[in-house]
Amino acid sequence: MRRPLVFTRRNYVLMIAGVLAVVLGYALMAIENALYGFISLYVAPIIILAGYLEIIYAIVWRPDDEGASSAADAANQ
Numbered sequence: 001m002r003r004p005l006v007f008t009r010r011n012y013v014l015m016i017a018g019v020l021a022v023v024l025g026y027a028l029m030a031i032e033n034a035l036y037g038f039i040s041l042y043v044a045p046i047i048i049l050a051g052y053l054e055i056i057y058a059i060v061w062r063p064d065d066e067g068a069s070s071a072a073d074a075a076n077q
Contacts, residue, residue, distance in 0.1 A: 014058035021051030 007015075025048035032039045 008063055010063070011058050011061060014061065015055055018051045018054030018058055021054060022048055023051075025051060 025044045025046075028047065029040045029044040032044075034040055
């Protein structure tokens with residue numbers, strides 16, 4: 001018996017985008033290599049945080065159930 005996948009294609013795309021943002025943030029932090037530089041102190045942490053939030057959103061996001069919405073519409077009529 002096959003079970004449906006937990007994640008859809010959109011979940012994986014969002015997760016990959018989040019991972020790329022985290023990698024970009026750490027790369028920016030390493031490239032500047034300055035303790036009190038503007039990019040390492042302000043820009044890179046914001047990009048890293050946004051990447052982690054994107055990953056969390058990708059894990060939590062679920063597509064709308066079309067069957068549930070059509071059943072709710074039928075019940076309202």
